[in-house]
Amino acid sequence: MYIQQRTLAAPVHFKGTGVHSGKTVDMTVRPAPPNFGIRFRRLDLPGKPLISGHFNRVIDTSLATVIGEDGCIVSTIEHLMASLSGLSIDNAVAELDDYEVPIMDGSASVFTDAIRDAGIAVQDAPRMYFVIESPIELKRDGKAVCIYPGNRRTISATIRFDHPAISEQKYTVELSDGNFAREIGPARTFGFYQELEYLKRYGLGKGGSLDNAVVIGTEGVLNENGLRFPDEFVRHKILDSIGDFALLGMPIMGHIELYKSGHNFNHEFLKEFFKRKKSWRTAPIDAAENRALSG
Ligand SMILES: [Zn+2]
Incomplete structure (x- = not known):
């Protein structure tokens, strides 16, 4: 039996401030199917575009990790990416109503605690x-x-x-x-x-x-x-x-x-x-x- 992929057992919601934008952001991290990976969706843009949290989408790393595709960006993804990776979550979609992931307390604890409370679901596909x-x-x-x-x-x-x-x-x-x-x-x-x-x-x-x-x-x-x-x-x-x-x-x-x-x-x-x-x-x-x- 191989180690299987994992996702969240239920959606988790965060409200916080973008450390660079200073704007209030609503973010919901939702479960996603096997082999989906980690992706970000901009709910505030027409067509609600989806960007992959993947190396080949990175457009800037000078102050924060910024991903972008077709003129749509998501900024400061690093602490959420770390939380998901640190909890061995392979598949999730983070939906935001602005361009920057909220900084919360500057650590990953707010993300990891909420995701652990929501629970983690093992999926039917090998990692x-x-x-x-x-x-x-x-x-x-x-x-x-x-x-x-x-x-x-x-x-x-x-x-x-x-x-x-x-x-x-x-x-x-x-x-x-x-x-x-x-x-x-x-x-x-x-x-x-x-x-x-x-x-x-x-x-x-x-x-x-x-x-x-x-x-x-x-x-x-x-x-x-x-x-x-x-x-x-x-x-x-x-x-x-x-x-x-x-x-x-x-x-x-x-x-x-x-x-x-x-x-x-x-x-x-x-x-x-x-x-x-x-x-x-x-x-x-x-x-x-x-x-x-x-x-
Ligand atoms: Zn950091």
Whole structure:
């Protein structure tokens, strides 16, 4: 018996603010049939266009991950993509009445908690994986993304910032048994106070506030209640990267290692990944051989 695809057991609704647009957004994430993948529907546009949350639809990664097709865009998809991937949901459609996914509290917890409450349904179709056969490495400008063969799904990240509130942090997580929802999902987006002021001056980050980001000033973290984990920053980098890798359309079976990477460099890596077709194959995975992954 192969590990099967999964979807939500019932629709879940979210209302929140777009971190860049500053606008209020209604979003409903609904179940979808096997082999549908993750897609986004713009209810506010004529014909209610559907865009695939897939690598080949990405049009911008400078401030957030933006997908687009035929002039229709959906922005800031990364935390929802990470939540679905982290909960091993293969098929879903997110319906929005604006162009930006709401930021909620800046983490993935609001999404993961609501989806877990709604329940997850196992579907009658095997899930396909990218099984890594030989290492794929991309190293440039002091950054690196590497993937190695392995019979577990693990991800490690190291970040370095020249600020005492962060400095160097490293974290490793195995993506099974609810680890994502517990260890990664609650970690919030972070930014430096001066950078946020700069963004706002140019009409970006309009919805950004201490309610949906960890903000770091010269003296340290400005949020009244401090951090959710001492190493919340590196955990959020892992969250973002899970969202980026979810754009591949299938989970990776193997170990991902990130060094000082972000959305842009992760996307450079995804291009490299598709060029290196001899380094991976696609295959279903036997549930008996990998019990931890089936749940
Ligand atoms: Zn993020």
